[in-house]
Amino acid sequence: MRNNTENSKNTKEIIKKLFKYIKPYRRYLICALLLSVITVTFTLWAPILMGDGIDLIISKGNVNFSGLKKIIVKIGAVIAVTALAQWLMNLCTNKLTFYTVRDIRLTAFAKLEKVPISYIDNSSHGDLLSRIVADIDLVSDGLLMGFTQLFSGVITILATIVIMISINIKIALIVIIITPLSFFVASFVAKRTFNLFQAQSVKRGEMTSHINEMITGQKIVKAFNYENESKKKFEKINGELETVGVKALFFSAITNPSTRFINGLVYSGVGIFGAVSAISGHISVGQLSAFLTYANQYTKPFNEISSVITELQSAFASAKRVFEIIEAKEEQSDNGLHNLDTIDGTLSLDNVSFSYTPDKPLIENLNLDVRKGERIAIVGPTGCGKTTLINLLMRFYDVNKGSIKISGKRITEITRRSLRQSFGMVLQDTWLSKGTIKENIAFGKPDAADEEIIKAAKNAHAHEFIQKLPHGYDTIVSDDSENLSSGQKQLLCIARVMLTLPPMLILDEATSNIDTRTEKQIQSAFEQMLKGRTSFIVAHRLSTIKNADCILVMDKGHIIEQGNHNELLSKNGFYSKLYYSQFEQS
Numbered sequence: 242m243r244n245n246t247e248n249s250k251n252t253k254e255i256i257k258k259l260f261k262y263i264k265p266y267r268r269y270l271i272c273a274l275l276l277s278v279i280t281v282t283f284t285l286w287a288p289i290l291m292g293d294g295i296d297l298i299i300s301k302g303n304v305n306f307s308g309l310k311k312i313i314v315k316i317g318a319v320i321a322v323t324a325l326a327q328w329l330m331n332l333c334t335n336k337l338t339f340y341t342v343r344d345i346r347l348t349a350f351a352k353l354e355k356v357p358i359s360y361i362d363n364s365s366h367g368d369l370l371s372r373i374v375a376d377i378d379l380v381s382d383g384l385l386m387g388f389t390q391l392f393s394g395v396i397t398i399l400a401t402i403v404i405m406i407s408i409n410i411k412i413a414l415i416v417i418i419i420t421p422l423s424f425f426v427a428s429f430v431a432k433r434t435f436n437l438f439q440a441q442s443v444k445r446g447e448m449t450s451h452i453n454e455m456i457t458g459q460k461i462v463k464a465f466n467y468e469n470e471s472k473k474k475f476e477k478i479n480g481e482l483e484t485v486g487v488k489a490l491f492f493s494a495i496t497n498p499s500t501r502f503i504n505g506l507v508y509s510g511v512g513i514f515g516a517v518s519a520i521s522g523h524i525s526v527g528q529l530s531a532f533l534t535y536a537n538q539y540t541k542p543f544n545e546i547s548s549v550i551t552e553l554q555s556a557f558a559s560a561k562r563v564f565e566i567i568e569a570k571e572e573q574s575d576n577g578l579h580n581l582d583t584i585d586g587t588l589s590l591d592n593v594s595f596s597y598t599p600d601k602p603l604i605e606n607l608n609l610d611v612r613k614g615e616r617i618a619i620v621g622p623t624g625c626g627k628t629t630l631i632n633l634l635m636r637f638y639d640v641n642k643g644s645i646k647i648s649g650k651r652i653t654e655i656t657r658r659s660l661r662q663s664f665g666m667v668l669q670d671t672w673l674s675k676g677t678i679k680e681n682i683a684f685g686k687p688d689a690a691d692e693e694i695i696k697a698a699k700n701a702h703a704h705e706f707i708q709k710l711p712h713g714y715d716t717i718v719s720d721d722s723e724n725l726s727s728g729q730k731q732l733l734c735i736a737r738v739m740l741t742l743p744p745m746l747i748l749d750e751a752t753s754n755i756d757t758r759t760e761k762q763i764q765s766a767f768e769q770m771l772k773g774r775t776s777f778i779v780a781h782r783l784s785t786i787k788n789a790d791c792i793l794v795m796d797k798g799h800i801i802e803q804g805n806h807n808e809l810l811s812k813n814g815f816y817s818k819l820y821y822s823q824f825e826q827s
């Protein structure tokens with residue numbers, strides 16, 4: 242009972258949210274309603290005309306042909322008007338549905354750009370993809386069927402009741418008394434289908450996520466012979482999807498036959514009672530014919546509405562998943578914050594503490610002062626907090642305690658846009674958007690001239706391999722392009738930063754995918770780029786950071802050693818052991 246109440250409450254909330262998106266296009270809704278009234282009115286007028294025509298056939302050889310001719314002309318006009326009104330109604334409902342769903346999808350996608358990075362990190366990318374694409378398509382299908390059939394169905398039921406009562410109230414009461422059973426059947430099924438369709442959507446999202454992961458990491462899957470395990474996991478998810486899918490399909494499938502059975506009882510009752518009334522002279526044969534047609538038209542919408550309810554339950558379950566994205570908590574607004582207009586290159590961390598989860602401390606009481614133009618290297622074992630520190634500097638995550646200042650200003654007091662424009666990042670994980678090489682290099686400076694782009698590519702030692710591509714700088718690439726090696730992708734990412742040349746730089750294993758010869762060339766380019774710029778260099782190969790002004794040695798979220806290369810070696814501590822261990826391994 243409690244679950245039914247919660248489902249009803251959830252459905253009402255979802256409908257309310259959907260109508261917020263429908264509201265801007267209410268003109269289509271109003272037009273669809275008016276056209277639905279016209280369609281139903283003319284559809285219900287046709288049986289009256291046919292009944293009148295039947296009554297004009299009095300007996301053998303006694304037929305009013307002139308009257309029949311007029312009625313046939315009227316029926317033709319009724320059919321023409323009904324067809325036109327129905328076409329216009331479908332046009333309006335299509336526009337209403339597609340515009341509404343378009344806005345929902347745009348809102349959901351826009352929200353993904355406003356949520357904190359933590360939301361994306363903690364969500365399955367395949368599931369997010371499923372919600373934005375597949376679930377919204379299901380919402381579209383449900384709304385389209387709902388608007389198309391629900392309008393005309395409800396109006397048909399109401400109008401038919403009025404007409405049947407005007408013809409014969411006793412026969413009309415038989416119809417009215419029996420048909421509510423259809424609603425009880427549909428309601429019974431609908432209460433059970435919502436949870437099943439919701440579970441089906443969740444499982445579909447899991448399947449999309451798994452397939453996405455396996456396709457993205459196909460080489461790793463094959464390299465580690467993970468095919469069988471992947472298949473088993475897929476079969477498990479697919480089996481669970483089959484279980485909930487079959488149950489959902491079963492309940493949705495029994496709705497229509499159940500309501501048709503009730504409607505058959507209605508039609509039989511009208512036929513029997515109507516025939517007795519016609520024999521006794523209470524109604525004419527033409528009226529009985531019209532009544533049987535109305536009884537059929539009256540019950541038909543119940544079948545359609547029961548199908549609509551099933552589709553709507555699926556749509557509401559999918560809409561709920563989409564609205565979970567739309568209603569996700571956004572990053573704290575930058576309204577009222579100042580732009581970082583002047584940057585002197587200084588940076589400080591004052592008693593900073595941070596953890597991704599409250600029960601697992603990572604960085605605790607971290608203090609650091611960086612002067613203008615200093616080259617800061619960050620080293621330490623995996624998981625010590627190096628990349629986390631970069632995330633905090635870029636404000637991808639906010640500190641739990643303490644403060645970070647750039648040019649004397651707290652980063653929480655300046656806009657994220659101006660903060661991130663102050664940094665240039667080259668990460669170990671490369672990323673290219675689908676587009677030309679030229680567009681990818683100019684990602685942070687779309688208005689850059691071709692000469693600037695080529696100069697940046699030359700500085701990054703990418704110009705040579707770009708020229709060898711089929712279309713040079715106009716070659717289309719993407720993040721999963723097979724025509725570029727990992728090293729070439731990384732060179733393009735380096736060129737992207739060299740084009741913008743921001744006042745501060747972050748290099749997180751920036752040359753990890755590049756061969757030794759090219760790395761030396763890149764290092765010389767970096768030397769020029771880093772002059773006068775404050776920079777943070779995360780490195781595992783300690784030979785690449787010998788020239789750093791200051792090396793921070795981190796372990797378990799703390800700076801355990803600090804100094805330049807020679808100073809740290811002379812201490813014969815953690816850094817010294819880490820440095821010499823690399824040569825022992827090599």
